[in-house]
Amino acid sequence: MKSPMMAELADLDPARHLRAPGRPDDEALQAILGTARRATPIRRRARPAALAGAAAAAVVAVAGVATVWWPGSPAAYASWTAVPAAVPPAEVGADAEACGTVAHRIAEGDDGPQIDEVPISPVLAEQRGDYTYVLLTGDGATGECLVTTQASGATDVVAGDAVLGSEPAEPGPRDVTTVQAGTASWSEGDTGDGALTSAYGRAGADVVSFALTTTSGERVEATVQDGWWAVWAPGEASLRTTAELTFSDGATAEVAVDR
């Protein structure tokens, strides 16, 4: 039952003439059906790293890592560097603030889906060229965020967040685990312009560095900080499936990346 006022208001609906019927052969639907239904695995336990030898040690999942929405042009990543610069903790605050401090959980409540906000705070920050990357975590939730300061002084922020359901387990001293978070993966359009590949997770206490290779062959150093690691590179699925860990005693382990 609608009051006359509500009926009258219906005529002011800006979308009342919008026709957007869904068809089974819509490309957008096919793109969704082509993705893994179980999203991306949240966390995979690494196998213990071998003390010696080049045998595959830890298993790191980088496949299907998050690509986040970035409406810029490909040239936007021109200043990206393969080796990150550390961001002093004192300077993380402002960037993290721009990132937002909550992750969103869609929970099934008594009356339907409930949007919960889970507080997250920064655990890692790094800089590649003009881009500051911040990893945020809290209570089984994570967020990642890129902050860019324009020449005009304006700040561009792109961020994604995920609620994992449980806190990622702390790995053994020579283990690495990967946490994945995904938001829109095809928002960049057909060309993939603006896509970026990122990965992050927990790093054991003995892990001091973590290097991956881009699909174009460039070595990329991840940031390892306070038991977390993170890396990102321009482009879609742009990180190769192997990585090298270096431990505090100088030993290294070739890491097989699990697709």
Next chain:
Amino acid sequence: MDDARARELLTQMWVEQHEVVTRFVARRVEAGLVDDVVSETFLVAWRRLGDVPDDPKPWLLGVARNVLATHLRTHGRWRALGVRLEREPEAGKEGTDDLAADRTDLRRAWEMLSDADREVIALVAWDGLTAVEGAKVLGVRPSTFSVRLTRARKRLLAYSGLKPDTADVLRNLQESR
């Protein structure tokens, strides 16, 4: 649920709900973002098929709202989330003068409402939801939704009954806050 069944369910949901979700999103963001948000909404449904209730519409709109909030928050366009209104009609297209005058009053009243008021009204007037369904979209109790709706309608009614001069003064006051 096996994959074939899952594909069938999502396809059915897409066919039946795509337009509803698209309209819901189109009222809230610029045209260039609509398809992305709609796709992302159905992607969430795909990944959580087991959680989608038998009546998927309120659930999907709730997810779409969340996707929108995330997109807009990260791009500093929170203010844009407010439900928009049809553009001012061109002269001569509104029918009788009385009706046109009513519309103008209603439009002015709508613009004086808060985003929260507009949202509950839009869910009912434009998305065609019941209070129970609207409550699901917002993630609140149906009783809470009903109370909000009643208040929003009262405000809309009160604002639309104002003399134009008074309404303009009030609106200027609100904008200067």
